[in-house]
Amino acid sequence: MNRPGRVRATLVVLAGSIALASCASADTSAVTGGAGASSDDIVITYNSPAEWGNYGEVLAAFTQSTGIQAPNDPKNSGQALAALQAEKSAPVADVAYAGIAFGQQLVEAGVLQAYEPAGSAEVPADLRDSDGNWTAVHTGTVAFIVNTDHLDGAPVPTSWADLLDPAYSGMVGYLDPTQAAVGYSAATAANIALGGDLHDWAPGLDYLAALKENGASTSAQTATAKVAQGEIPILIDTDFNGYKLRDEGADVEVVIPEEGSLQIPYIVGLVAGSPHADNGQALLDFYFSDEGQQLFAEGYMRPVVGDVPQEIAERTLPAEDYERAATIDYVEQGEVQQDFIQLYEEEVGF
Known part of the structure; x- marks a missing residue:
């Protein structure tokens, strides 16, 4: 799919006021x-x-x-x-x-x-x-947190490509990339691993659209509890949340995808x-x-x-797994975030 001029300097950094204002939590109980x-x-x-x-x-x-x-x-x-x-x-x-x-x-x-x-x-x-x-x-590092008790016999996925297999239909989730930093980072990780960059979101958006077709879900808030319960057997999140679940007794594995990831x-x-x-x-x-x-x-x-x-x-x-996690120009990642949000809402959406 051809998307010329996806990231335009004139759209850079709207301070999140338009896309994110509707997401603000009014809950002050915490x-x-x-x-x-x-x-x-x-x-x-x-x-x-x-x-x-x-x-x-x-x-x-x-x-x-x-x-x-x-x-x-x-x-x-x-x-x-x-x-x-x-x-x-x-x-x-x-x-x-x-x-x-x-x-x-x-x-x-x-x-x-x-x-x-x-x-x-x-x-x-x-x-x-x-x-x-x-x-x-x-x-942290973008990783798959996999509850091995709720894969219905499927193997533990090891790559971004694996998650598109019908065997994982309805099993995958990630945080909403229009709201949560880890969601945007997961989208960035997939995009870069699959050949895109901060000025070409086509690989990542195509991938996330295909993931949606395979029944993926998004959450606004931290969703690790849903992994432990088996409600979301495979969560694209951070490695540290997966290790914590494992230490708390959940039967989970942490996977850094073979194609690459993101710090x-x-x-x-x-x-x-x-x-x-x-x-x-x-x-x-x-x-x-x-x-x-x-x-x-x-x-x-x-x-x-x-x-x-x-x-x-x-x-x-092992350390060699983390060698697959890229570093990027994080300031630029922030600058193009609003462009990504617009494209994601138009082409993927939930």
């Missing part, structure tokens, strides 16, 4: 303090689901260390951006977390302020905002006008402390400074 918490003893962080990686343990450890309540929040990256924009005149959140593709959109929207967390000085320059608005805190940096930043800025800064400092980085690593998130601890590396796929 951002209220615990019993007895005062307004000064809380930090609100957007996009920190307890089941995402090790975020539940990270925030609990921060509270234990500081006495500051740090509730988890169920938003995804797009919903966090939309909420921050809607609340810009009266901010609710103190800290934001998102996939790096949203970094420039957060900056363009003016919802972050400069802050360099203690311990983050060694983060590579290409994984931080030049003005200090955000810093990558860890990375995904995740970023954190201090919200502009943060109502509890000191607490927000303390939380960001904790993320980059030895304890914080160790806790993220225990959730199989790869640190951006230093190596994966040996005891963690021994419980993951």
Whole structure:
């Protein structure tokens, strides 16, 4: 299918306000303090689901260390951006977390302020905002999370091509790439692995359309619980969520597809006008402390400074599998995101 001029500079970066505004979560139940918490003893962080990686343990450890309540929040990256924009005149959140593709959109929207967390000085320059608005805190890799108990006798898929087999009809899911950073990263990974690039989405869109025809589903929120339950036997997500499910007793395998995959940096930043800025800064400092980085690593998130601890590396796929995971120009990935969203809605949609 010929799609000349798919990615046009004039469409670049609309700050997510059009496509994502309708996705904002109005649910504030997850951002209220615990019993007895005062307004000064809380930090609100957007996009920190307890089941995402090790975020539940990270925030609990921060509270234990500081006495500051740090509730988890169920938003995804797009919903966090939309909420921050809607609340810009009266901010609710103190800290934001998102996939790096949203970094420039957060900056363009003016919802972050400069802050360099203690311990983050060694983060590579290409994984931080030049003005200090955000810093990558860890990375993951796009992978298949496969519940081997619910494949109805089919083998564990090892490639993007495998997922189009009728044997996996109705079994595959991924997060909505118009809302969630990991969904957009999964779409990017498939596109690059199948011969596309950030200026040619044809291979990826053709693939996702075929995946839809084979019964694939999309979710707006983190869907790992559906993998454990067998509701989505094969989830295209991050490797670290798969390892966590395995450690929790689910019979799952993590697969980095044979054709290739993508590394995904995740970023954190201090919200502009943060109502509890000191607490927000303390939380960001904790993320980059030895304890914080160790806790993220225990959730199989790869640190951006230093190596994966040996005891963690021994419980993951071999290093050669990760050699198939590409790195890209993540700023450019963010710049072309709105173009991708428009094309995805027109040609795939759900």
